Amino acid sequence: MAQNVGADGTCENWELTKDMLLEDQTPRKTPKRAVLSLLPSSPQRAVVLLALLLALSFVFLLALTIANIRRVSAVREELERAQLRDQQSHTTAWHNLSEVQHTLDMQLSAELRAIHSRLLNVSQELEEVQQKMAQCRAECGKELRDRMRALEGRDELQPALKQLEELRQEQSHISTLLSTALEETHNLTEMFCTRCPAGWQQFAKTCYYFSTEKKSWIEARAACSMLGAQLAIVNSELENKFLANHIMEIRAFWLGLSDMQKEGDWEWLDGQPLSISFWKKGEPNNVGQHGEDCATVSSSGLWNDATCTSPEAWICERSC
Numbered sequence: 439m440a441q442n443v444g445a446d447g448t449c450e451n452w453e454l455t456k457d458m459l460l461e462d463q464t465p466r467k468t469p470k471r472a473v474l475s476l477l478p479s480s481p482q483r484a485v486v487l488l489a490l491l492l493a494l495s496f497v498f499l500l501a502l503t504i505a506n507i508r509r510v511s512a513v514r515e516e517l518e519r520a521q522l523r524d525q526q527s528h529t530t531a532w533h534n535l536s537e538v539q540h541t542l543d544m545q546l547s548a549e550l551r552a553i554h555s556r557l558l559n560v561s562q563e564l565e566e567v568q569q570k571m572a573q574c575r576a577e578c579g580k581e582l583r584d585r586m587r588a589l590e591g592r593d594e595l596q597p598a599l600k601q602l603e604e605l606r607q608e609q610s611h612i613s614t615l616l617s618t619a620l621e622e623t624h625n626l627t628e629m630f631c632t633r634c635p636a637g638w639q640q641f642a643k644t645c646y647y648f649s650t651e652k653k654s655w656i657e658a659r660a661a662c663s664m665l666g667a668q669l670a671i672v673n674s675e676l677e678n679k680f681l682a683n684h685i686m687e688i689r690a691f692w693l694g695l696s697d698m699q700k701e702g703d704w705e706w707l708d709g710q711p712l713s714i715s716f717w718k719k720g721e722p723n724n725v726g727q728h729g730e731d732c733a734t735v736s737s738s739g740l741w742n743d744a745t746c747t748s749p750e751a752w753i754c755e756r757s758c
């Protein structure tokens with residue numbers, strides 16, 4: 439099937455291509471005819487086809503270029519919009535940042551003013567403290583000097599203070615002696631009563647009244663009671679001797695002793711039982727129709743029981 443169209447190899451290739459296409463498309467009779475109709479049958483037709491192909495390529499390239507240009511323009515617009523948005527966002531962010539910075543500046547300014555005010559106060563307090571320290575230093579120095587002078591003066595007064603202490607000790611000793619003397623005087627006063635009324639006799643701490651009248655024992659007891667006293671009660675031998683020594687007359691004096699409650703049971707007026715007694719020999723004998731229930735003492739110091747209704751002198755006794 440080779441066909442020599444000319445010395446040019448292009449025609450031979452076109453023949454080979456035609457053969458190959460015819461072999462491949464043998465089962466399809468209609469497309470084979472369309473392709474064969476398109477194939478150049480001469481060099482002029484090939485040139486025209488090539489030119490057509492070139493024109494199509496140019497158109498395709500032009501369309502592709504236009505599409506690319508449009509795409510580039512779109513991308514550029516998008517980029518511009520993105521840049522605009524970016525600028526807007528930057529502007530907004532910058533504005534927000536400015537506001538935040540302004541707020542922070544305001545806060546910092548307020549805090550700084552507060553800190554400055556505190557620092558001023560602290561400075562003023564420091565100045566006051568320094569002034570007080572200086573003032574205290576001066577006053578404390580003066581007080582210290584005064585105390586030193588007082589201490590020095592105290593050293594000078596040491597002998598006088600020593601003498602004063604000795605005087606105090608002596609005064610204390612004298613006070614002790616005075617207290618002892620006062621106590622002894624009080625005891626002596628109690629021992630030797632000096633306040634017995636006129637006409638009364640004193641023995642130890644007791645005053646005695648020796649009557650010049652005579653009364654019955656009961657009347658004599660009442661007379662003593664009127665004087666704030668009672669018929670004499672003999673508590674000791676010395677007291678009995680004292681009573682006897684003051685009886686100058688030969689007569690008896692009622693004592694505050696009787697057994698009128700119970701015969702033979704002698705009892706003093708203060709309710710005390712008879713502990714010591716100085717009965718005359720043979721007494722008490724309780725003689726007579728009415729008996730003898732009241733005791734008398736005579737200048738001999740001896741006692742006798744007598745009739746209570748008999749008038750006799752009496753002895754009253756009372757404390758100083």
Ligand SMILES: [Ca+2]
Nearest residue numbers: 671672673677
């Ligand atoms: Ca007595």
Ligand SMILES: [Ca+2]
Nearest residue numbers: 697724730731
């Ligand atoms: Ca009697």
Ligand SMILES: [Ca+2]
Nearest residue numbers: 723724730743
């Ligand atoms: Ca008698």
